[in-house]
Amino acid sequence: MATQHSRSAARIMMAPAVFLLLVWMLVPLCMTLWFSLLDYRPMRGTFDCCEGFANYVRFATSSAFQDAILTTLIMVGGILLITVIGGIFLALLLDQPIWGQGVVRILVIAPFFVMPTVAALVWKNMFMNPVNGLLAHLWEFFGAAPVSWLTEAPLFSIIVIVAWMWLPFATLILLTAIQSLDSEQLEAAEMDGAGPLSRFGYIILPHMARAITVVILIQTIFLLSIFAEIFVTTGGGFGTRTLTYLVYQRVIESQNVGLGSAGGILAVILANFIAIFLMRIVGKNLDK
Protein backbone atom coordinates (compact mmCIF):
# COMPACT_ATOMS: atom_id res chain seq x y z
CA MET A 1 0.00 0.00 0.00
CA ALA A 2 2.55 2.47 1.17
CA THR A 3 4.85 1.98 -1.78
CA GLN A 4 1.90 1.96 -4.19
CA HIS A 5 0.71 5.20 -2.74
CA SER A 6 4.08 6.91 -2.73
CA ARG A 7 4.65 5.71 -6.27
CA SER A 8 1.63 7.56 -7.62
CA ALA A 9 2.55 10.59 -5.52
CA ALA A 10 6.03 10.45 -6.98
CA ARG A 11 4.57 10.30 -10.45
CA ILE A 12 2.63 13.49 -9.88
CA MET A 13 5.65 15.21 -8.42
CA MET A 14 7.82 14.25 -11.34
CA ALA A 15 5.29 15.19 -13.98
CA PRO A 16 6.36 18.84 -14.41
CA ALA A 17 10.00 17.87 -14.90
CA VAL A 18 9.11 15.13 -17.35
CA PHE A 19 6.80 17.49 -19.20
CA LEU A 20 9.51 20.15 -19.42
CA LEU A 21 12.05 17.63 -20.68
CA LEU A 22 9.63 16.33 -23.26
CA VAL A 23 8.90 19.82 -24.54
CA TRP A 24 12.58 20.62 -24.48
CA MET A 25 13.35 17.65 -26.68
CA LEU A 26 10.21 17.35 -28.72
CA VAL A 27 9.86 20.94 -29.86
CA PRO A 28 13.25 21.12 -31.60
CA LEU A 29 12.76 17.64 -33.01
CA CYS A 30 9.32 18.50 -34.37
CA MET A 31 10.58 21.78 -35.76
CA THR A 32 13.43 20.00 -37.48
CA LEU A 33 10.99 17.49 -38.88
CA TRP A 34 8.73 20.29 -40.06
CA PHE A 35 11.59 22.27 -41.65
CA SER A 36 12.88 19.16 -43.36
CA LEU A 37 9.66 19.06 -45.35
CA LEU A 38 9.95 22.68 -46.48
CA ASP A 39 11.95 24.56 -49.02
CA TYR A 40 13.26 27.02 -46.45
CA ARG A 41 16.12 29.27 -47.51
CA PRO A 42 16.06 32.40 -45.32
CA MET A 43 18.64 34.39 -47.33
CA ARG A 44 16.58 34.08 -50.47
CA GLY A 45 13.36 34.56 -48.63
CA THR A 46 11.89 31.26 -49.78
CA PHE A 47 9.60 29.53 -47.34
CA ASP A 48 7.57 27.15 -49.50
CA CYS A 49 5.41 24.59 -47.89
CA CYS A 50 5.29 20.92 -48.50
CA GLU A 51 8.23 19.87 -50.57
CA GLY A 52 7.56 16.34 -49.40
CA PHE A 53 10.64 14.18 -49.24
CA ALA A 54 12.55 16.14 -51.85
CA ASN A 55 15.03 17.43 -49.25
CA TYR A 56 15.72 13.91 -48.02
CA VAL A 57 16.27 12.61 -51.52
CA ARG A 58 18.58 15.49 -52.38
CA PHE A 59 20.56 15.13 -49.19
CA ALA A 60 20.90 11.38 -49.39
CA THR A 61 21.78 11.21 -53.07
CA SER A 62 24.47 13.87 -52.99
CA SER A 63 27.96 12.40 -53.16
CA ALA A 64 28.86 14.50 -50.11
CA PHE A 65 26.48 12.40 -48.02
CA GLN A 66 28.14 9.10 -48.80
CA ASP A 67 31.57 10.60 -48.23
CA ALA A 68 30.40 12.07 -44.95
CA ILE A 69 29.11 8.74 -43.71
CA LEU A 70 32.35 7.04 -44.66
CA THR A 71 34.38 9.78 -42.97
CA THR A 72 32.24 9.54 -39.84
CA LEU A 73 32.69 5.79 -39.63
CA ILE A 74 36.44 5.98 -40.21
CA MET A 75 36.80 8.73 -37.65
CA VAL A 76 34.71 7.03 -34.94
CA GLY A 77 36.27 3.65 -35.65
CA GLY A 78 39.80 5.03 -35.60
CA ILE A 79 39.26 6.88 -32.36
CA LEU A 80 37.69 3.83 -30.74
CA LEU A 81 40.58 1.66 -31.86
CA ILE A 82 43.21 4.01 -30.46
CA THR A 83 41.41 4.73 -27.19
CA VAL A 84 40.52 1.11 -26.42
CA ILE A 85 43.93 -0.35 -27.23
CA GLY A 86 45.78 2.61 -25.74
CA GLY A 87 43.45 2.58 -22.75
CA ILE A 88 44.12 -1.09 -22.03
CA PHE A 89 47.83 -0.48 -22.33
CA LEU A 90 47.81 2.58 -20.07
CA ALA A 91 45.54 0.89 -17.54
CA LEU A 92 47.94 -2.04 -17.34
CA LEU A 93 50.84 0.36 -16.79
CA LEU A 94 49.01 2.45 -14.20
CA ASP A 95 48.05 -0.68 -12.31
CA GLN A 96 51.74 -1.39 -11.61
CA PRO A 97 53.02 -0.05 -8.32
CA ILE A 98 55.08 2.98 -9.29
CA TRP A 99 56.53 5.92 -7.46
CA GLY A 100 54.21 8.95 -7.45
CA GLN A 101 51.19 6.92 -8.54
CA GLY A 102 48.64 9.53 -7.46
CA VAL A 103 50.23 12.35 -9.44
CA VAL A 104 50.70 10.19 -12.52
CA ARG A 105 47.05 9.18 -12.47
CA ILE A 106 45.87 12.78 -12.25
CA LEU A 107 48.18 13.72 -15.11
CA VAL A 108 46.75 10.95 -17.24
CA ILE A 109 43.22 12.12 -16.59
CA ALA A 110 44.04 15.77 -17.31
CA PRO A 111 43.25 15.82 -21.07
CA PHE A 112 39.66 14.96 -20.27
CA PHE A 113 39.23 18.32 -18.56
CA VAL A 114 40.40 20.32 -21.56
CA MET A 115 37.56 21.73 -23.64
CA PRO A 116 37.37 20.35 -27.20
CA THR A 117 37.91 23.72 -28.84
CA VAL A 118 40.93 24.47 -26.67
CA ALA A 119 42.39 21.02 -27.17
CA ALA A 120 42.04 21.26 -30.94
CA LEU A 121 43.58 24.75 -31.02
CA VAL A 122 46.49 23.64 -28.84
CA TRP A 123 47.16 20.67 -31.07
CA LYS A 124 46.76 22.70 -34.24
CA ASN A 125 49.03 25.57 -33.25
CA MET A 126 51.48 24.07 -30.79
CA PHE A 127 52.00 20.56 -32.09
CA MET A 128 50.92 20.23 -35.69
CA ASN A 129 51.85 23.61 -37.07
CA PRO A 130 54.38 22.92 -39.87
CA VAL A 131 56.52 25.97 -38.97
CA ASN A 132 56.32 26.43 -35.22
CA GLY A 133 54.81 23.18 -34.04
CA LEU A 134 56.60 20.91 -31.62
CA LEU A 135 56.28 18.01 -34.03
CA ALA A 136 57.84 20.10 -36.80
CA HIS A 137 60.80 20.86 -34.56
CA LEU A 138 61.08 17.21 -33.70
CA TRP A 139 61.08 16.23 -37.36
CA GLU A 140 63.69 18.88 -38.11
CA PHE A 141 65.82 17.69 -35.23
CA PHE A 142 65.99 14.31 -36.88
CA GLY A 143 66.68 15.94 -40.22
CA ALA A 144 63.32 15.20 -41.78
CA ALA A 145 61.09 17.68 -43.57
CA PRO A 146 58.31 18.92 -41.28
CA VAL A 147 54.90 17.52 -42.07
CA SER A 148 51.96 19.79 -42.52
CA TRP A 149 49.72 17.52 -40.55
CA LEU A 150 46.36 19.15 -41.03
CA THR A 151 46.65 19.34 -44.81
CA GLU A 152 48.63 16.19 -45.54
CA ALA A 153 46.91 13.81 -43.12
CA PRO A 154 43.87 15.75 -41.94
CA LEU A 155 41.60 12.85 -40.99
CA PHE A 156 44.39 11.10 -39.14
CA SER A 157 45.29 14.32 -37.32
CA ILE A 158 41.74 14.84 -36.10
CA ILE A 159 41.55 11.22 -35.01
CA VAL A 160 44.73 11.73 -33.00
CA ILE A 161 43.43 14.90 -31.37
CA VAL A 162 40.09 13.42 -30.36
CA ALA A 163 41.65 10.13 -29.29
CA TRP A 164 44.01 12.10 -27.06
CA MET A 165 40.99 13.65 -25.39
CA TRP A 166 39.10 10.41 -24.89
CA LEU A 167 42.02 8.22 -23.91
CA PRO A 168 41.76 9.25 -20.22
CA PHE A 169 38.12 8.22 -20.12
CA ALA A 170 38.89 4.78 -21.51
CA THR A 171 41.95 4.42 -19.28
CA LEU A 172 40.02 5.33 -16.17
CA ILE A 173 37.19 2.87 -16.76
CA LEU A 174 39.54 0.08 -17.79
CA LEU A 175 41.82 0.77 -14.82
CA THR A 176 38.97 0.31 -12.36
CA ALA A 177 38.11 -2.90 -14.18
CA ILE A 178 41.66 -4.22 -13.84
CA GLN A 179 41.79 -3.24 -10.21
CA SER A 180 38.65 -5.19 -9.47
CA LEU A 181 40.32 -8.40 -10.67
CA ASP A 182 40.96 -10.82 -7.82
CA SER A 183 44.74 -11.14 -7.48
CA GLU A 184 44.37 -14.77 -6.45
CA GLN A 185 43.05 -15.51 -9.93
CA LEU A 186 46.26 -14.21 -11.45
CA GLU A 187 48.33 -16.15 -8.94
CA ALA A 188 46.37 -19.29 -9.68
CA ALA A 189 47.00 -18.77 -13.39
CA GLU A 190 50.66 -18.21 -12.70
CA MET A 191 50.85 -21.49 -10.80
CA ASP A 192 48.95 -23.17 -13.61
CA GLY A 193 51.81 -22.27 -15.89
CA ALA A 194 50.38 -19.24 -17.72
CA GLY A 195 53.03 -16.72 -18.74
CA PRO A 196 52.39 -12.97 -18.75
CA LEU A 197 50.84 -13.04 -22.23
CA SER A 198 48.54 -15.97 -21.47
CA ARG A 199 47.53 -14.35 -18.20
CA PHE A 200 46.60 -11.23 -20.13
CA GLY A 201 44.75 -13.12 -22.84
CA TYR A 202 42.94 -15.68 -20.71
CA ILE A 203 42.32 -13.85 -17.44
CA ILE A 204 42.70 -10.07 -17.65
CA LEU A 205 41.12 -9.44 -21.05
CA PRO A 206 37.96 -11.51 -20.45
CA HIS A 207 37.62 -9.80 -17.10
CA MET A 208 37.74 -6.41 -18.84
CA ALA A 209 35.34 -7.36 -21.65
CA ARG A 210 32.39 -5.73 -19.96
CA ALA A 211 34.22 -2.49 -19.29
CA ILE A 212 35.45 -2.42 -22.88
CA THR A 213 31.93 -2.70 -24.28
CA VAL A 214 30.78 0.08 -21.99
CA VAL A 215 33.64 2.29 -23.16
CA ILE A 216 32.79 1.59 -26.80
CA LEU A 217 29.10 2.31 -26.30
CA ILE A 218 29.51 5.58 -24.44
CA GLN A 219 32.27 6.84 -26.68
CA THR A 220 30.41 6.03 -29.88
CA ILE A 221 27.42 8.05 -28.76
CA PHE A 222 29.59 11.06 -28.02
CA LEU A 223 31.93 10.67 -30.98
CA LEU A 224 29.12 10.68 -33.56
CA SER A 225 28.62 14.36 -32.75
CA ILE A 226 32.24 15.57 -32.92
CA PHE A 227 32.14 19.12 -34.20
CA ALA A 228 34.46 21.61 -32.50
CA GLU A 229 37.62 19.69 -33.35
CA ILE A 230 36.78 19.71 -37.07
CA PHE A 231 35.56 23.27 -37.11
CA VAL A 232 38.72 24.58 -35.46
CA THR A 233 41.26 22.54 -37.40
CA THR A 234 40.24 21.88 -41.01
CA GLY A 235 36.84 23.52 -41.24
CA GLY A 236 35.53 20.38 -42.83
CA GLY A 237 38.02 20.48 -45.70
CA PHE A 238 40.39 17.81 -46.96
CA GLY A 239 37.94 14.97 -46.55
CA THR A 240 37.18 15.54 -42.89
CA ARG A 241 33.52 16.34 -43.37
CA THR A 242 31.49 14.14 -41.08
CA LEU A 243 27.72 13.87 -41.15
CA THR A 244 27.37 16.37 -38.31
CA TYR A 245 29.61 18.79 -40.13
CA LEU A 246 27.74 18.35 -43.40
CA VAL A 247 24.48 19.25 -41.70
CA TYR A 248 26.13 22.33 -40.26
CA GLN A 249 27.40 23.38 -43.68
CA ARG A 250 24.02 22.90 -45.33
CA VAL A 251 22.24 25.01 -42.73
CA ILE A 252 24.76 27.76 -41.96
CA GLU A 253 27.03 27.97 -44.99
CA SER A 254 24.52 27.24 -47.75
CA GLN A 255 21.69 28.74 -45.75
CA ASN A 256 19.43 25.87 -46.78
CA VAL A 257 17.52 25.09 -43.59
CA GLY A 258 15.23 22.55 -45.23
CA LEU A 259 18.05 20.47 -46.65
CA GLY A 260 20.05 20.67 -43.42
CA SER A 261 17.07 19.60 -41.34
CA ALA A 262 16.56 16.59 -43.55
CA GLY A 263 20.24 15.70 -42.98
CA GLY A 264 19.78 16.17 -39.26
CA ILE A 265 16.89 13.74 -39.20
CA LEU A 266 18.92 11.22 -41.19
CA ALA A 267 21.76 11.62 -38.69
CA VAL A 268 19.37 10.97 -35.80
CA ILE A 269 18.12 7.82 -37.47
CA LEU A 270 21.66 6.65 -38.13
CA ALA A 271 22.74 7.34 -34.54
CA ASN A 272 19.75 5.44 -33.17
CA PHE A 273 20.48 2.56 -35.48
CA ILE A 274 24.04 2.32 -34.20
CA ALA A 275 22.97 2.82 -30.59
CA ILE A 276 20.42 -0.01 -30.72
CA PHE A 277 22.96 -2.26 -32.37
CA LEU A 278 25.55 -1.50 -29.68
CA MET A 279 23.04 -1.80 -26.85
CA ARG A 280 22.24 -5.32 -27.94
CA ILE A 281 25.91 -6.28 -27.91
CA VAL A 282 26.47 -4.65 -24.53
CA GLY A 283 23.28 -6.16 -23.16
CA LYS A 284 24.50 -9.60 -24.17
CA ASN A 285 27.82 -8.95 -22.51
CA LEU A 286 26.26 -7.62 -19.32
CA ASP A 287 23.99 -10.62 -18.94
CA LYS A 288 26.89 -12.98 -18.49
Add this chain to the structure above:
Amino acid sequence: MGRITLDKVRKAFGEVEVIPPLDLTIEDGEFVVFVGPSGCGKSTLLRLIAGLEDVSGGQIRIDGQDATGVPPARRGLAMVFQSYALYPHMSVRKNIAFPLRMAGLDAAEQTRRVEGAAEVLNLTDYLDRRPGQLSGGQRQRVAIGRAIVREPSAFLFDEPLSNLDAALRVGMRLEISELHERLKTTMIYVTHDQVEAMTMADKIVVLRAGNIEQVGSPLDLYHTPRNVFVAGFIGSPKMNLLTGPEADKRGAVTVGIRPEHIAVSADAGTWTGRVGVSEHLGSDTFFHVHLEGRSEPLTVRAGGEVSLHHGDTIHLTPDEDRMHRFDAEGLRIA
Protein backbone atom coordinates in the same frame (compact mmCIF):
# COMPACT_ATOMS: atom_id res chain seq x y z
CA MET B 1 58.00 -37.43 -5.38
CA GLY B 2 57.52 -34.41 -3.19
CA ARG B 3 60.09 -33.93 -0.48
CA ILE B 4 60.29 -30.27 0.46
CA THR B 5 63.11 -28.86 2.54
CA LEU B 6 63.26 -25.34 3.89
CA ASP B 7 66.75 -24.32 4.88
CA LYS B 8 67.02 -21.11 6.94
CA VAL B 9 64.21 -19.58 4.92
CA ARG B 10 63.57 -15.99 5.90
CA LYS B 11 60.97 -13.48 4.74
CA ALA B 12 60.77 -9.77 5.42
CA PHE B 13 58.30 -7.26 4.01
CA GLY B 14 60.40 -4.11 3.99
CA GLU B 15 61.64 -3.66 7.53
CA VAL B 16 59.25 -6.15 9.09
CA GLU B 17 60.57 -9.65 9.44
CA VAL B 18 57.51 -11.86 9.13
CA ILE B 19 59.41 -15.13 9.11
CA PRO B 20 62.75 -15.35 10.91
CA PRO B 21 65.14 -18.01 9.57
CA LEU B 22 63.27 -21.29 9.69
CA ASP B 23 64.15 -24.92 8.98
CA LEU B 24 61.57 -27.52 8.10
CA THR B 25 61.51 -30.80 6.24
CA ILE B 26 58.36 -32.22 4.70
CA GLU B 27 58.70 -35.86 3.70
CA ASP B 28 57.31 -37.31 0.51
CA GLY B 29 53.66 -38.28 0.84
CA GLU B 30 53.16 -36.55 4.15
CA PHE B 31 50.06 -34.57 5.09
CA VAL B 32 51.44 -31.55 6.92
CA VAL B 33 49.21 -28.96 8.55
CA PHE B 34 50.38 -25.47 9.47
CA VAL B 35 48.44 -24.00 12.37
CA GLY B 36 48.89 -20.86 14.37
CA PRO B 37 47.07 -17.73 15.37
CA SER B 38 45.98 -15.22 12.75
CA GLY B 39 48.84 -13.23 11.26
CA CYS B 40 51.56 -15.65 12.33
CA GLY B 41 52.78 -16.17 8.77
CA LYS B 42 51.12 -19.42 7.70
CA SER B 43 49.97 -18.08 4.35
CA THR B 44 53.27 -16.34 3.80
CA LEU B 45 55.17 -19.58 4.39
CA LEU B 46 52.91 -21.43 1.98
CA ARG B 47 53.33 -18.72 -0.66
CA LEU B 48 57.09 -18.91 -0.23
CA ILE B 49 56.98 -22.62 -0.93
CA ALA B 50 54.70 -22.01 -3.91
CA GLY B 51 57.01 -19.33 -5.27
CA LEU B 52 54.37 -16.61 -5.21
CA GLU B 53 56.61 -14.66 -2.81
CA ASP B 54 60.36 -14.40 -3.09
CA VAL B 55 62.37 -15.48 -0.07
CA SER B 56 64.52 -12.85 1.62
CA GLY B 57 67.10 -15.45 2.51
CA GLY B 58 67.71 -19.18 2.76
CA GLN B 59 66.97 -21.99 0.38
CA ILE B 60 63.95 -24.04 -0.64
CA ARG B 61 64.66 -27.50 -2.01
CA ILE B 62 62.12 -29.71 -3.71
CA ASP B 63 63.27 -33.33 -4.08
CA GLY B 64 66.79 -32.19 -3.35
CA GLN B 65 66.82 -29.64 -6.19
CA ASP B 66 67.29 -26.00 -5.32
CA ALA B 67 63.95 -24.35 -6.16
CA THR B 68 64.56 -20.98 -4.54
CA GLY B 69 64.62 -18.97 -7.75
CA VAL B 70 62.42 -21.26 -9.83
CA PRO B 71 59.16 -19.64 -11.02
CA PRO B 72 55.95 -21.05 -9.48
CA ALA B 73 54.83 -22.84 -12.63
CA ARG B 74 57.99 -24.94 -12.81
CA ARG B 75 58.06 -26.07 -9.19
CA GLY B 76 55.56 -28.80 -9.91
CA LEU B 77 53.31 -27.72 -7.05
CA ALA B 78 49.58 -27.04 -7.21
CA MET B 79 47.77 -24.62 -4.95
CA VAL B 80 44.15 -24.37 -3.84
CA PHE B 81 43.21 -20.89 -2.70
CA GLN B 82 40.84 -19.82 0.03
CA SER B 83 38.74 -17.84 -2.47
CA TYR B 84 38.94 -20.82 -4.91
CA ALA B 85 40.31 -18.41 -7.58
CA LEU B 86 38.34 -20.07 -10.37
CA TYR B 87 38.26 -18.35 -13.74
CA PRO B 88 34.69 -16.99 -13.86
CA HIS B 89 34.34 -16.73 -17.64
CA MET B 90 35.38 -20.32 -18.31
CA SER B 91 33.27 -23.43 -17.90
CA VAL B 92 34.20 -25.96 -15.24
CA ARG B 93 35.72 -28.13 -17.95
CA LYS B 94 37.92 -25.29 -19.20
CA ASN B 95 38.86 -24.32 -15.67
CA ILE B 96 40.10 -27.79 -14.89
CA ALA B 97 41.82 -28.12 -18.26
CA PHE B 98 43.54 -24.74 -17.99
CA PRO B 99 46.86 -25.95 -16.54
CA LEU B 100 46.95 -28.76 -19.11
CA ARG B 101 46.27 -26.31 -21.91
CA MET B 102 49.06 -24.09 -20.65
CA ALA B 103 51.36 -27.10 -20.58
CA GLY B 104 50.46 -27.77 -24.23
CA LEU B 105 48.98 -31.24 -23.78
CA ASP B 106 47.03 -32.60 -26.73
CA ALA B 107 43.26 -32.39 -26.66
CA ALA B 108 42.59 -36.11 -26.16
CA GLU B 109 44.88 -36.31 -23.14
CA GLN B 110 43.28 -33.16 -21.73
CA THR B 111 39.80 -34.62 -22.04
CA ARG B 112 40.91 -37.89 -20.48
CA ARG B 113 42.46 -36.22 -17.45
CA VAL B 114 39.65 -33.71 -16.96
CA GLU B 115 37.05 -36.45 -17.06
CA GLY B 116 39.09 -38.57 -14.69
CA ALA B 117 39.31 -35.75 -12.19
CA ALA B 118 35.63 -34.90 -12.59
CA GLU B 119 34.71 -38.47 -11.79
CA VAL B 120 36.87 -38.58 -8.68
CA LEU B 121 35.34 -35.32 -7.45
CA ASN B 122 31.71 -35.95 -8.49
CA LEU B 123 31.74 -33.08 -10.93
CA THR B 124 30.75 -34.93 -14.09
CA ASP B 125 27.29 -33.36 -14.21
CA TYR B 126 28.62 -29.84 -13.82
CA LEU B 127 31.39 -29.82 -16.40
CA ASP B 128 29.62 -27.39 -18.71
CA ARG B 129 28.53 -24.91 -16.08
CA ARG B 130 30.24 -21.71 -15.15
CA PRO B 131 31.72 -21.32 -11.64
CA GLY B 132 29.04 -18.72 -10.90
CA GLN B 133 26.37 -21.42 -11.22
CA LEU B 134 27.93 -23.72 -8.61
CA SER B 135 27.59 -23.98 -4.85
CA GLY B 136 30.52 -23.25 -2.56
CA GLY B 137 31.38 -26.90 -2.08
CA GLN B 138 31.24 -27.60 -5.81
CA ARG B 139 33.50 -24.63 -6.51
CA GLN B 140 35.95 -25.94 -3.97
CA ARG B 141 35.92 -29.27 -5.74
CA VAL B 142 36.60 -27.59 -9.08
CA ALA B 143 39.57 -25.83 -7.52
CA ILE B 144 40.85 -29.17 -6.25
CA GLY B 145 40.19 -30.70 -9.66
CA ARG B 146 42.27 -28.03 -11.30
CA ALA B 147 45.06 -28.93 -8.91
CA ILE B 148 44.97 -32.70 -9.33
CA VAL B 149 44.95 -32.83 -13.15
CA ARG B 150 48.44 -31.41 -13.11
CA GLU B 151 49.63 -34.43 -11.16
CA PRO B 152 51.82 -32.19 -8.99
CA SER B 153 54.49 -33.42 -6.63
CA ALA B 154 52.76 -31.62 -3.77
CA PHE B 155 49.48 -29.85 -3.07
CA LEU B 156 49.29 -26.60 -1.17
CA PHE B 157 46.01 -25.66 0.48
CA ASP B 158 45.45 -22.25 2.08
CA GLU B 159 42.43 -22.49 4.37
CA PRO B 160 40.43 -24.16 1.61
CA LEU B 161 37.36 -24.86 3.72
CA SER B 162 36.96 -21.64 5.63
CA ASN B 163 34.25 -20.31 3.30
CA LEU B 164 32.06 -23.38 3.69
CA ASP B 165 29.36 -24.09 6.23
CA ALA B 166 30.01 -26.53 9.06
CA ALA B 167 28.35 -29.60 7.53
CA LEU B 168 30.03 -29.15 4.18
CA ARG B 169 33.34 -28.59 5.91
CA VAL B 170 33.17 -31.99 7.54
CA GLY B 171 32.33 -33.60 4.20
CA MET B 172 35.12 -31.89 2.31
CA ARG B 173 37.56 -32.65 5.11
CA LEU B 174 36.89 -36.33 4.61
CA GLU B 175 37.13 -35.99 0.85
CA ILE B 176 40.52 -34.33 1.05
CA SER B 177 41.76 -36.96 3.48
CA GLU B 178 40.52 -39.67 1.15
CA LEU B 179 42.20 -37.97 -1.79
CA HIS B 180 45.43 -38.01 0.14
CA GLU B 181 45.02 -41.72 0.90
CA ARG B 182 44.50 -42.44 -2.76
CA LEU B 183 47.08 -40.19 -4.36
CA LYS B 184 49.72 -40.47 -1.61
CA THR B 185 51.00 -37.08 -2.72
CA THR B 186 52.56 -34.62 -0.31
CA MET B 187 50.00 -32.13 0.97
CA ILE B 188 50.60 -28.94 2.90
CA TYR B 189 47.51 -27.57 4.47
CA VAL B 190 47.04 -24.24 6.24
CA THR B 191 44.20 -23.84 8.70
CA HIS B 192 43.34 -22.30 12.00
CA ASP B 193 40.69 -24.91 12.67
CA GLN B 194 41.73 -27.22 15.51
CA VAL B 195 39.62 -30.10 14.31
CA GLU B 196 40.93 -29.98 10.76
CA ALA B 197 44.48 -29.94 12.05
CA MET B 198 43.99 -32.83 14.46
CA THR B 199 41.99 -35.07 12.16
CA MET B 200 43.79 -34.64 8.87
CA ALA B 201 47.45 -34.21 9.70
CA ASP B 202 50.27 -36.71 9.74
CA LYS B 203 52.37 -33.90 11.08
CA ILE B 204 51.34 -30.58 12.57
CA VAL B 205 53.57 -27.53 12.47
CA VAL B 206 52.61 -24.96 15.09
CA LEU B 207 53.70 -21.44 14.19
CA ARG B 208 53.84 -18.31 16.27
CA ALA B 209 55.03 -15.01 14.81
CA GLY B 210 56.85 -16.88 12.06
CA ASN B 211 58.66 -19.22 14.47
CA ILE B 212 58.06 -22.93 14.57
CA GLU B 213 56.96 -23.72 18.11
CA GLN B 214 56.65 -27.47 17.66
CA VAL B 215 56.48 -30.09 14.94
CA GLY B 216 54.93 -33.45 15.57
CA SER B 217 52.04 -35.82 15.10
CA PRO B 218 48.66 -34.60 16.37
CA LEU B 219 48.80 -36.88 19.41
CA ASP B 220 52.39 -35.90 20.19
CA LEU B 221 51.30 -32.29 20.34
CA TYR B 222 48.27 -33.18 22.40
CA HIS B 223 50.05 -35.32 24.92
CA THR B 224 53.43 -33.64 25.14
CA PRO B 225 53.26 -30.00 24.14
CA ARG B 226 56.77 -28.59 24.11
CA ASN B 227 55.81 -25.26 25.67
CA VAL B 228 52.97 -23.24 27.14
CA PHE B 229 51.99 -21.78 23.77
CA VAL B 230 51.47 -25.14 22.10
CA ALA B 231 49.75 -26.44 25.23
CA GLY B 232 47.26 -23.58 25.09
CA PHE B 233 46.86 -23.70 21.32
CA ILE B 234 46.29 -27.39 20.62
CA GLY B 235 43.12 -28.93 21.98
CA SER B 236 39.59 -27.68 22.07
CA PRO B 237 38.45 -26.36 24.46
CA LYS B 238 41.77 -25.01 25.58
CA MET B 239 43.95 -26.49 28.29
CA ASN B 240 43.57 -24.84 31.71
CA LEU B 241 46.79 -23.09 32.65
CA LEU B 242 47.42 -22.28 36.29
CA THR B 243 50.17 -20.25 37.88
CA GLY B 244 50.87 -19.35 41.51
CA PRO B 245 50.53 -21.68 44.51
CA GLU B 246 49.00 -24.56 42.53
CA ALA B 247 52.03 -24.52 40.20
CA ASP B 248 54.56 -24.02 43.02
CA LYS B 249 53.12 -27.05 44.79
CA ARG B 250 54.02 -29.15 41.76
CA GLY B 251 57.47 -27.64 41.27
CA ALA B 252 56.69 -25.59 38.15
CA VAL B 253 55.95 -22.02 37.13
CA THR B 254 52.91 -22.93 35.08
CA VAL B 255 50.89 -26.11 35.17
CA GLY B 256 48.34 -27.17 32.61
CA ILE B 257 45.47 -29.62 32.82
CA ARG B 258 43.05 -30.43 30.01
CA PRO B 259 39.30 -30.13 30.67
CA GLU B 260 38.90 -33.85 30.05
CA HIS B 261 41.44 -34.77 32.75
CA ILE B 262 39.58 -33.31 35.69
CA ALA B 263 37.20 -35.46 37.68
CA VAL B 264 34.01 -33.88 38.98
CA SER B 265 32.47 -34.86 42.31
CA ALA B 266 29.66 -33.50 44.45
CA ASP B 267 31.26 -34.07 47.85
CA ALA B 268 35.06 -34.23 47.82
CA GLY B 269 38.06 -33.19 45.72
CA THR B 270 41.30 -31.23 45.52
CA TRP B 271 39.68 -27.99 44.45
CA THR B 272 36.33 -26.47 45.27
CA GLY B 273 34.48 -24.03 43.06
CA ARG B 274 31.16 -22.70 41.83
CA VAL B 275 29.66 -23.64 38.47
CA GLY B 276 29.40 -20.75 36.02
CA VAL B 277 28.36 -20.99 32.40
CA SER B 278 27.83 -24.48 31.06
CA GLU B 279 27.98 -25.50 27.39
CA HIS B 280 25.94 -28.54 26.47
CA LEU B 281 27.09 -30.23 23.30
CA GLY B 282 25.01 -33.36 23.72
CA SER B 283 27.82 -35.87 23.92
CA ASP B 284 29.80 -33.66 26.30
CA THR B 285 29.15 -30.80 28.65
CA PHE B 286 31.75 -28.18 29.40
CA PHE B 287 31.48 -26.31 32.68
CA HIS B 288 33.22 -23.12 33.53
CA VAL B 289 34.06 -23.46 37.22
CA HIS B 290 35.09 -20.45 39.29
CA LEU B 291 37.73 -21.33 41.89
CA GLU B 292 38.50 -19.30 44.99
CA GLY B 293 41.12 -16.65 44.27
CA ARG B 294 41.25 -17.18 40.50
CA SER B 295 39.76 -14.71 38.06
CA GLU B 296 39.76 -17.06 35.05
CA PRO B 297 37.29 -19.90 35.26
CA LEU B 298 38.52 -23.46 34.85
CA THR B 299 37.02 -25.45 31.99
CA VAL B 300 35.91 -28.93 32.93
CA ARG B 301 34.46 -31.67 30.79
CA ALA B 302 31.73 -33.93 32.05
CA GLY B 303 29.47 -36.47 30.37
CA GLY B 304 26.47 -35.35 28.38
CA GLU B 305 23.86 -36.06 31.03
CA VAL B 306 25.40 -34.53 34.10
CA SER B 307 22.99 -32.09 35.67
CA LEU B 308 24.76 -29.26 37.38
CA HIS B 309 23.32 -25.81 37.60
CA HIS B 310 24.63 -22.33 37.66
CA GLY B 311 25.82 -21.50 41.17
CA ASP B 312 26.18 -25.12 42.39
CA THR B 313 29.26 -25.89 44.44
CA ILE B 314 31.37 -28.74 43.10
CA HIS B 315 34.67 -30.43 43.83
CA LEU B 316 37.33 -31.07 41.23
CA THR B 317 40.21 -33.52 41.19
CA PRO B 318 42.84 -33.19 38.46
CA ASP B 319 44.52 -36.33 37.15
CA GLU B 320 48.05 -35.64 38.47
CA ASP B 321 49.68 -37.97 35.91
CA ARG B 322 48.27 -35.92 33.10
CA MET B 323 49.28 -32.61 34.51
CA HIS B 324 51.67 -30.65 32.24
CA ARG B 325 54.41 -28.68 33.97
CA PHE B 326 56.27 -25.74 32.46
CA ASP B 327 59.28 -23.75 33.70
CA ALA B 328 59.87 -20.00 33.80
CA GLU B 329 60.67 -19.88 30.04
CA GLY B 330 57.42 -21.67 29.35
CA LEU B 331 59.27 -24.86 28.33
CA ARG B 332 58.02 -28.27 29.32
CA ILE B 333 59.53 -29.94 32.37
CA ALA B 334 59.83 -33.59 31.41
